[in-house]
Amino acid sequence: MNYHWDWAFFFQETDDGLKYIDWVISGMGWTTAVSLSALAIALLVGSVLGVMRTTPSKLLVAIGDTYVDIFRNVPLIVQLFMWFFVVPELVPESIGLWMKQDLPYFVTAVIGLGLYTAARIAEQVKSGINALARGQRFAGLALGFTEWQTYRYVRLPMAYRIVLPALTSEAMNIFKNSAVTYAVGILELYFQYKQIIEKTSQVLEITIVVTLTYFVLAFAMNRLLGFIEKRTRVPGLITGGSGGH
Template sequence: MNYHWNWQFFLQQTDDGLRYYEWILSGLGWTTLVSLGALALALIVGSVLGVMRTTERRALVLIGDSYVDLFRNIPLIVQLFLWFFVVPELLPEAIGLWVKQELPYVATAIVGLGLYTAARIAEQVKSGIQSLSRGQRNAGLALGFTEWQTYRYVRLPMAYRIVLPALTSEAMNVFKNSSVTYAVGMLELYFQYKQIIEKTSQVLEITLVVTLLYVTLAFTMNRLLGWVERRTRVPGLIAAGQGGH
């Protein structure tokens, strides 16, 4: 293969006065911001949905199940387009205009990616709650807790510990799925990757660097949640050697 390697191109100045390595660092920052924001939103919404789907109220179960079925069966990129192009048109004119002209792209990216991931986390939370014995719920009620207090103080803390390995995988997927947000204007890592290739044609160098950065982000989240898992493990519920993958 007659390919000319040139690692020094990262130091070359671009049309906007920055250097190519600064484009990469900027994209890395936006990728991290979108991923962490979406993960926080997904954990909140997913936990609420997981609880709703394990209650004895059929209306709440129906709402939770409908959300999961809908959001898990529409591709992420289509959902982002819906939030970016369609939803503003369905809102009152003044609000829709504000969303299209004033709302930062990062907000749309976080909402789209977060609500998509929430459907997957809801499945994990539901499974964790259902794996617990009914005796824990009954013990909480016997102590005078309300139904919702048993979730908050008894069932959810245990459920999170059980499904933490699965949540680790979802957290890693958020960083990888964030690459799709370039489609709605986010200048994240994948966007900068494509832009640099178009301007320099140094495909191999930039591909290796961006790949390494994505691996580093996902691996860092894996190790962080693995540490949390080891600190919060409940003997007898999670195997001693099990970790996040």
């Protein structure tokens, strides 16, 4: 193989006055920002949907199930294109123009990735709630809690402990799924990866660096949530092990 290795190219100056290593660092920053912001949305919306799907209300269950069925069965990149190109045409014209001209691409990408991941987290939260003994709900009601208070103070705190390993996997996946946002103009890590290859043709070096960067980001999230799992573990409660993959 007559490949010419050149690790020094990372420190060569580009047309914009930056170095290629600066492009990598910038991409890593955008990837982190998109992923963490989308994860916050996914946890909030996914938790609400997970609770809705375990309530006695058939209407709430139907709404939650419909959401999960739609968002889990449409590819992420198609959903992003829907948010960027289709939704602005379906809303009132003034709102559509605002979405196309003034709303930052970052916000739309975060919403798209967050709502996609929320459908997956909703499944985890629902499973965690259903895994609890029914007596916990009845005990909460007997203490005078309303149905929603039993979720807030009794059922959800325990359900999160049960599904934390699965949530760890989703948190790691969101860093990898964020690569799709390059298709709608987000200057994240994969976008910079493609740019650097086009500019330099140093495919192997940049591929190794980007691969290691994704690994470090996902592994850091794995270790953080693994630490949280250990600190919040209830003695005698089986949670399925630390740090899902």
